Amino acid sequence: MELASKYDPRAVEEKWYQFWLDKKLFHSEPDHRVPYTIVIPPPNVTGVLHMGHMLNNTIQDVIVRRARMQGKNACWVPGTDHASIATEAKVVKALSEQGIKKHDLTREQFLEHAWEWTHKHGGIILQQLRKLGASCDWDRTAFTMDETRSESVTRVFVDLYNKGLIYRGLRMINWDPKALTALSTEEVEYKEERSKLYYLKYYIKDLKDLKDLKDLEEQGNIIHRDEKGYYAVVATTRPETIMGDTAMCINPKDPKNQWLRGHRVIVPLVGREVPVIEDRYVDIEFGTGCLKVTPAHDVNDYNLGKTHNLDTIDIFNDNGTISEQSPLYVGMDRFACRKQIAKDLEAAGLMEKVEDYTNKVGYSQRNPDTAIEPRLSLQWFLKMQHFADIALPPVMEGKIKFYPEKYKNTYRQWLENIQDWCISRQLWWGHRIPAWYLEVNGKEEIVVALNEEEAKKIAKEKYDYTGELRQDEDALDTWFSSWLWPISLFDGIRNPGNPEINYYYPTVDLITAPDIIFFWVARMIMAGEEYMHDVPFRNVYFTGVVRDKLGRKMSKSLGNSPDPIKLMEEYGADGVRMGMLLTAPAGNDILFDEKICEQGRNFSNKMWNALRLVSGWKVSDGSDKSDQSNQSDNNSVAVQWMEQRMAQVIEEIEKDFDQYRLSEALMATYKLIWDDFCSWYLEMVKPAYGTPIDRETYDATISIFSRLMLLMHPFMPFVTEEIWHALQTIGKDDEQAAFINANYSIMNQHMPTSVFYDQRMLDEFDTAREVIAGVRNIRNTRNLSPKEALEVSFIAADDRYRFANFNGIVQKLANVSAIKEVKEKPAGALSFMVGTMECFVPMPENVNKDEELKKLQDELKYAEGFLRSVMGKLSNEKFVNGAPAAVIEKERNKQRDAETKIAALKAQIASLS
RNA sequence: GGGAGUAUAGCUCAGCUGGUUCAGAGCGCCUGCCUUACAAGCAGGAGGUCACUGGUUCGAACCCUGUUACUCCCACCA
Numbered sequence: 003m004e005l006a007s008k009y010d011p012r013a014v015e016e017k018w019y020q021f022w023l024d025k026k027l028f029h030s031e032p033d034h035r036v037p038y039t040i041v042i043p044p045p046n047v048t049g050v051l052h053m054g055h056m057l058n059n060t061i062q063d064v065i066v067r068r069a070r071m072q073g074k075n076a077c078w079v080p081g082t083d084h085a086s087i088a089t090e091a092k093v094v095k096a097l098s099e100q101g102i103k104k105h106d107l108t109r110e111q112f113l114e115h116a117w118e119w120t121h122k123h124g125g126i127i128l129q130q131l132r133k134l135g136a137s138c139d140w141d142r143t144a145f146t147m148d149e150t151r152s153e154s155v156t157r158v159f160v161d162l163y164n165k166g167l168i169y170r171g172l173r174m175i176n177w178d179p180k181a182l183t184a185l186s187t188e189e190v191e192y193k194e195e196r197s198k199l200y201y202l203k204y205y206i207k208d209l210k211d212l213k214d215l216k217d218l219e220e221q222g223n224i225i226h227r228d229e230k231g232y233y234a235v236v237a238t239t240r241p242e243t244i245m246g247d248t249a250m251c252i253n254p255k256d257p258k259n260q261w262l263r264g265h266r267v268i269v270p271l272v273g274r275e276v277p278v279i280e281d282r283y284v285d286i287e288f289g290t291g292c293l294k295v296t297p298a299h300d301v302n303d304y305n306l307g308k309t310h311n312l313d314t315i316d317i318f319n320d321n322g323t324i325s326e327q328s329p330l331y332v333g334m335d336r337f338a339c340r341k342q343i344a345k346d347l348e349a350a351g352l353m354e355k356v357e358d359y360t361n362k363v364g365y366s367q368r369n370p371d372t373a374i375e376p377r378l379s380l381q382w383f384l385k386m387q388h389f390a391d392i393a394l395p396p397v398m399e400g401k402i403k404f405y406p407e408k409y410k411n412t413y414r415q416w417l418e419n420i421q422d423w424c425i426s427r428q429l430w431w432g433h434r435i436p437a438w439y440l441e442v443n444g445k446e447e448i449v450v451a452l453n454e455e456e457a458k459k460i461a462k463e464k465y466d467y468t469g470e471l472r473q474d475e476d477a478l479d480t481w482f483s484s485w486l487w488p489i490s491l492f493d494g495i496r497n498p499g500n501p502e503i504n505y506y507y508p509t510v511d512l513i514t515a516p517d518i519i520f521f522w523v524a525r526m527i528m529a530g531e532e533y534m535h536d537v538p539f540r541n542v543y544f545t546g547v548v549r550d551k552l553g554r555k556m557s558k559s560l561g562n563s564p565d566p567i568k569l570m571e572e573y574g575a576d577g578v579r580m581g582m583l584l585t586a587p588a589g590n591d592i593l594f595d596e597k598i599c600e601q602g603r604n605f606s607n608k609m610w611n612a613l614r615l616v617s618g619w620k621v622s623d624g625s626d627k628s629d630q631s632n633q634s635d636n637n638s639v640a641v642q643w644m645e646q647r648m649a650q651v652i653e654e655i656e657k658d659f660d661q662y663r664l665s666e667a668l669m670a671t672y673k674l675i676w677d678d679f680c681s682w683y684l685e686m687v688k689p690a691y692g693t694p695i696d697r698e699t700y701d702a703t704i705s706i707f708s709r710l711m712l713l714m715h716p717f718m719p720f721v722t723e724e725i726w727h728a729l730q731t732i733g734k735d736d737e738q739a740a741f742i743n744a745n746y747s748i749m750n751q752h753m754p755t756s757v758f759y760d761q762r763m764l765d766e767f768d769t770a771r772e773v774i775a776g777v778r779n780i781r782n783t784r785n786l787s788p789k790e791a792l793e794v795s796f797i798a799a800d801d802r803y804r805f806a807n808f809n810g811i812v813q814k815l816a817n818v819s820a821i822k823e824v825k826e827k828p829a830g831a832l833s834f835m836v837g838t839m840e841c842f843v844p845m846p847e848n849v850n851k852d853e854e855l856k857k858l859q860d861e862l863k864y865a866e867g868f869l870r871s872v873m874g875k876l877s878n879e880k881f882v883n884g885a886p887a888a889v890i891e892k893e894r895n896k897q898r899d900a901e902t903k904i905a906a907l908k909a910q911i912a913s914l915s
Numbered sequence: 916g917g918g919a920g921u922a923u924a925g926c927u928c929a930g931c932u933g934g935u936u937c938a939g940a941g942c943g944c945c946u947g948c949c950u951u952a953c954a955a956g957c958a959g960g961a962g963g964u965c966a967c968u969g970g971u972u973c974g975a976a977c978c979c980u981g982u983u984a985c986u987c988c989c990a991c992c993a
Contacts, residue, residue, distance in 0.1 A: 007953065192990095199993085238993060285992050293993055302991045361993085376991095411919055412988055419989075516987085551926085553986095584941075585927065591986085593927065601942070604955040611953035618952075657931095666929070669941070684952085691951055775959085782959050788950065875934090880973035889934050889974095896935075 005617065009610035011574025011603075015720040019132055027749050028137045030077035032505035038074035039509040040066055041488050042138065043522070044146060047082035048089055048123040051130040053548040053556055053582075053594060054515065056566045060579045061545060062513045063136050064664060067716040069510075070137070071753040077506055078137060079491050080128060081144035084120075086432035086480045087181055087368040093119045093431065109430050109475075116431045130567060135575050135719045137749075144491055146483040147433070154495035155433045155483045156452055158533070163437075163450040167385045168425070170437075170448065174304045175424050177377035178366040179322030179336075183428040184381050185366060186479060187421055188520050190374050192362040199289070199359035200241045200344060203233040203352045204250055204267040207275055212261070222257030224290075226354075234262055234278075235354050237289030239361055240299075241347065242339040244269050245328040246317040247276055249295040251306060254280040256291045269294075270352035271343065272329055279310045301376050318375060336375075382426035382435060382476070389528035390420040396527060396537045405543045405662045409519060416520050425479045432477030439472045440465065485525035488538040495533060503534075512539040515547070543662050546591035553593055564596055576718035577602030583668050583717060605672060606721045609714075612680050613725050615688070616703060617732055622694040636810040637699040640686035643767050643808075644706055647678050649759035655713065656756055668717050675710050682771070686811050704729050709754045723748045763807070769836055770808035776834040777816035780843050784832075791819040795828055796841045799902045803839035827913055835861070838902040840910070855914050862907040869900040 022028060040062055045055060062078060070076035093116045094104050104112060128143065144151060162168045176185040209232045212218065212225070219225060226233050236250060247269045252259040262278045269276060276295075283306065284293050297307025298316040307314055317328040324331045324339055331339045347353040364374045394417045396402045397410060404410050426435060438449045438457040442465045449464070451457035454471060461467040489495055494503035508530070514523060523542060530538035548556055556563035569578045580602030585592050622631040651674040658667035687703060689695045695703075708729050715722040726748040731739035777792060786792075794812070798804055805812065809821050827833070830846030832854065875881045875893055882890060 005952090008955070009953095236993085240993080283991090288992055295993095300991080300993075302993080305991085406920090408919060409988095415918065415989060519988090547987095590921095590928080595927090595942095598927090598942080600955075604953095607955050608953065611956085613952080615952035661931090663929090666940095669929090673940085680953090681957085688952090778958060779960095782947070785947080788948090788958085875973075878973050882973085884973055885934070892935065 005610070005614045007611070007614070009574075009607045009721065011576060011606065011720060012571070014724045015133075015135070015575050018720050018723045019135065021723075022137070022747065022749065023140070025747060026141075027747055028078070028139050029141055030075055030139050032501055033075055035073065035075035037505055038066070038069035038076040039506040040076075040078045040511050040513070041491055041509055042078065042080045043512075043514045043518070044081045044083040044144075044484065044487065045127045046085040046088055047120055047125070047127075047145065048085075048092060049127050051127050051134075051566050053563055053566060054545075055127070055131075056134065056578065057545050057548055057582050057592060058513055058515065059131055059134055059136050060582050061543065061664060062511075063134070063579075063719070064583070064716040065511055065513075065659075066137055067719060067749070068659065068753060070749060071712065071715065071751060073752060076137075077139055077142075079142045079144065080131070080136070080138035080140060081142075081487075081491070082124060082128065082146070083480060083484055084145065084147040084432060086427060086429050086477055087178075087183065087366075089116065089120070090429050090431040091181060091369070112430050133567065133570055133575060134579070137719070142491070146480070146487075150493055150496065151483060151486070151490050152433055154486050154490040154493075155478065156436045157495055158486060158529075159433075159436055159478070159482075160450055160452055162384065167388060168382060168450075169385065170380065170382050172378060172380050173383065173422075173424070174301045174376055175379045175381055176364065176366075176374045177320075177379065178369055178372055179318075179320065179375055180369050180372040181366065181429070182320050184377075184379055184424055184426060185374065186424045186481075189367045190364040191367050191370075192364050194360055195363045197239055197359055197361055197363075198344075199237050199239055199357045200347070201290070201354040201356070202236050202238060202241060202244070202270050202294075202347060203354055204236055204270060204292070204294075205231050205233040206262070207266040207268055209265065218261045221260065223261040224258045225261055230351075234259070234267055234292050235290045236292045236294045238294055239359060240340070241343050242324075242331075242336055243296045243299050243317065244294065244343070245272055245324070245330060246296040246298050246315045247272070247274065247294050248297060248307065248312040248315060249276050249279045249310065251279050251281050251284050251293040251295050252291060253282060253284040253286050255282070256284070256286045258286070259291050262292070270347060271350060274329075279306070279312075281306055281309070298378055299376055304376075304378065314378065316378065318377070322375060381424050382437075382474075382478075384423040384425050384482075386420040386422050389525075389532070390417040392531040393417060393524055393527040396531065402527065402537050402539065403541045405541065409516060409542075409544055412516075412519060413524060416524065423479075425482050426474075426476040427479055428475075429477045432480065433483060435474040435476050435478060437474040439474070440467050440469065442467060481521050481525060484522055485529045486533075488526055489529060489533055498533075507534060508537050509539045510541065512542045513545065514542065516544040517547075519544070541662070548592045548594050551593050551595040553591075556594075564594075569596065569599060573599035573603040574606060574720070576606050576721045580605060580668065580672075580718055583665055585665070602718070605676065606718065608676055608680060609711075609721060609725055612675075612684060612707065613728055615684060616707060617728065619689065619700060620694040621700045621733070622696050624697075631696055633696045633698040634810070636814065637687050637696065639807050639811060640683055641699060641702040641706075643686075643763055644679065644683045646759040646763050647767075648674065648706065648709065648754070649757045650764060651678070652713070652754055653756040653759075671710075671713050671717065675714065679706070679710055682815075685815055704732065711748060712751050712753055715748050719749075726751075766805050766807055769803045769839070770805040770812050772836040773805060773812050773841055774816040776836065776841055777812075777818060777843060779834070780832050780845075784845075788817055791817050792843050792845070793820050793822070794818050794841060794843055795822040795824045795831075796839055797824060797827070797906070799838040799840075799906065803837040827910055829913075833858075833910060835903065835906070838899050838906070840906050851914055855911065858907055858911050858914070862904065862911065865900055865903050865907060869897065869904060872896045872900060 042062065043058065066076050066078045096119060097104060097115060131138065159168065176187060176190045178185055212232065215225065226235055234250065250267050252262055265278050266275050267278060283302065284291065295303045295306050295312060297304045297312050297314045315327055317325055318336065319325045322336045324334050326332055331342065334342065366372050366374050394414065397413055436450060436452060438454065440447050440449065440461055447465055449457045449460045451460055457471055461471060486495060488507065488509050492503040492506050493500055494507060526538045530536060550556060550562040554560060554562060577599045581599035584601065585594060585598055624631040651670055654670050655667045658670065687699050708726055711722040711726040727743055730742050730746065734742065777794060781788060812818055812821060828842055828844045830849050831842035831844040832849060833840060833842050872893055876897060
């Protein structure tokens with residue numbers, strides 16, 4: 003078999019993915035095995051893969067593949083989200099490009115377009131996940147608006163309505179004037195903005211003269227007056243809302259504004275006369291202490307309006323333009339109006355001053371360019387206190403674990419301050435609210451039912467009504483379907499107790515981004531507790547945000563987001579996966595630099611070349627009766643050592659996985675393969691050019707290499723499958739090889755588990771390695787050719803640093819002709835120390851006495867300093883009395899070692915000078 | 916305004932129960948090598964007052980006070 007010197011992922015990746023699909027290796031059915039379930043955070047159906055998805059799905063794939071290889075029945079369910087606002091916006095935009103306006107269409111016509119759009123663009127992202135290697139059970143692909151999921155949503159709505167947890171009411175909500183829909187409080191993101199604070203004059207009605215002006219001022223009142231009369235000053239960031247003012251408010255305890263009590267003031271420009279009300283809500287320190295009250299357009303003002311029985315004047319249309327209810331500026335956009343009104347106020351002498359000001363403005367999460375407008379509106383709500391009550395304990399009590407744990411706090415804080423969830427959206431793309439309206443005795447009544455037929459039945463029973471019903475036009479918030487995801491995927495809402503939901507629920511791990519902890523994670527826990535009386539998952543792994551290498555969020559407008567598909571084409575999916583994982587400790591943001599993928603690509607190549615090496619070996623068939631037919635001691639030691647080392651690292655890897663330290667597990671595996679296996683083991687057993695290797699070592703090598711591929715497989719599925727197959731088919735005839743290739747997969751193999759290992763052997767190797775490094779170092783500094791064999795002798799002060807088992811290996815790897823134990827330092831030798839062992843390389847012609855002396859003296863100085871610090875501890879009574887025995891023993895060992903070392907160094911120095 | 920987190924080598928991060936994992940890893944950088952698997956490589960090397968401050972302790976990167984800087988979440992100050 004002739005192998006190219008560079009690994010080419012392109013052909014390999016496609017081939018194996020197809021193979022896995024053909025063999026249905028991702029598919030799961032309930033059986034006797036332990037289930038391992040994970041549900042994908044469903045990406046937007048019309049979305050395309052971005053780096054966040056890459057990270058999230060790579061992590062999921064790693065843990066799913068590992069679980070599968072651990073013999074669990076792994077089931078990773080994929081699917082997409084209908085993303086009502088985002089998708090509807092896209093469809094509206096596409097239609098308008100064809101000159102079609104949404105509201106020229108009927109609901110049915112619009113939905114036809116929307117489905118068409120969904121089918122055309124939908125699922126691209128799922129195809130892209132295949133490139134990544136995602137081992138999802140594609141047969142289970144779901145959509146939040148498919149039949150099962152839709153019906154689940156309707157049922158849950160009806161159920162919660164019947165439980166009294168869903169209600170319809172007029173409330174202050176967040177309105178998106180572009181998407182023309184209500185939003186939940188969670189969907190509003192506040193951004194700091196530089197704006198202006200306008201100080202407006204509100205003249206006092208019928209106040210021409212204040213007789214006790216002086217007294218009032220002495221009491222602390224701040225009184226404004228000009229030629230037109232007395233006036234109050236109101237500070238506002240939103241002068242355009244004055245048309246909706248129905249009061250001015252002061253704090254009853256504010257000494258500055260006592261003089262305003264009981265008066266009426268005139269809204270500037272508008273001319274409306276409004277009362278001065280008093281409420282402790284007003285902050286005395288802010289602005290002038292006078293607050294304009296616009297109950298229709300501000301949550302606090304709304305509350306004031308309720309307490310003080312104020313009128314509500316809604317001066318905005320749905321789209322943010324000024325409504326007919328306003329006496330001025332009708333039809334003008336709110337921001338244009340703000341500019342204009344500022345000018346007009348100025349011109350009319352009604353503006354006291356304007357200051358620069360920074361405040362926070364709410365924006366729609368889905369329409370980041372549109373400032374939301376607080377607005378009084380009739381909407382559907384879910385009462386949340388009940389859900390907060392059931393969702394808090396499982397997380398606080400550790401039934402669900404968060405990684406990293408700090409998100410527990412965030413979670414608790416949110417639940418403890420929960421607000422009712424506005425679940426209705428004025429959209430067509432989504433699950434239509436299953437509520438029907440009817441009129442009974444001139445009064446509107448509501449019937450909530452699974453479908454119209456049911457609704458009619460209820461209307462008949464409850465109201466003796468047989469006429470037409472009118473269904474609510476609104477759709478539900480997207481998250482009202484995704485919160486059921488872990489249940490509805492297994493049809494657990496419509497068909498509770500079915501074998502699938504019983505088997506797969508609860509899922510094990512949820513991998514998601516922290517920004518949807520409230521939107522999704524919390525609500526899934528609520529739904530899980532409500533409908534399954536059990537948690538939906540055991541562990542939540544929060545990924546970080548993928549940023550560029552400068553730490554900026556990746557965004558389209560910055561253009562700093564690489565296209566994952568292109569990255570995979572350049573570095574291979576394995577390379578990109580490894581790159582992502584290397585920089586991704588749980589919960590930390592990822593500063594992603596494309597260059598890191600190179601490391602992944604290089605590593606694929608490294609493993610590939612190890613395969614090239616091994617596959618080029620000729621195995622001794624015993625016929626030559628040469629030494630190569632039997633395993634040498636060297637090879638035997640090498641194999642044993644590698645086995646110990648593997649066992650040790652596997653233990654580490656298992657620990658890392660238990661704690662979801664994926665990047666560390668990967669790094670440990672990486673080093674095991676690159677350093678231990680390639681740099682050390684393969685060099686140990688590598689036969690001289692043209693000579694064969696013994697059968698035993700060869701088989702052991704194939705076995706070790708294969709197991710290393712298993713360990714690496716979850717991280718880099720493609721290259722490991724390729725190499726593993728090559729290893730299984732080496733030396734087989736074509737027919738056997740074809741059979742193996744067609745019937746076996748690395749995915750079906752059992753992940754190696756930790757076993758007992760011999761620490762002494764590992765320690766002995768470490769000594770040997772240091773000896774080798776010492777010799778190599780001497781070569782390096784003296785510019786000696788690696789081809790020139792050297793001799794090594796050593797003085798062992800005690801037995802801890804002996805390495806006799808590795809003598810042959812040291813000889814081979816450092817090109818040493820002989821290793822001798824001596825009692826005294828040979829004349830004319832370079833030296834180095836390994837622990838307390840002195841090593842010498844005799845080399846009379848190369849010894850520079852002064853240099854050597856200096857080196858030794860430096861070492862001596864260090865050792866003496868070290869000894870001093872150790873002695874400091876040991877001569878401290880409190881330490882000897884207070885520290886645990888084991889610690890003291892360690893210090894005594896340090897002392898002994900240091901003393902031995904110092905004696906050796908002194909002897910060497912003496913012999914040189 | 917409330918809460919959480921972070922600060923260790925040029926960069927990204929480990930450092931778990933305070934003590935031989937104690938100052939580490941990967942990448943980058945420097946030096947020398949195209950050595951018969953791999954230059955996408957090999958061998959070696961340099962790099963750090965563990966943000967600052969005070970304390971607890973026989974002993975602190977680690978525990979506690981405070982300070983500074985950055986990040987995130989929450990909140991109705993117009």
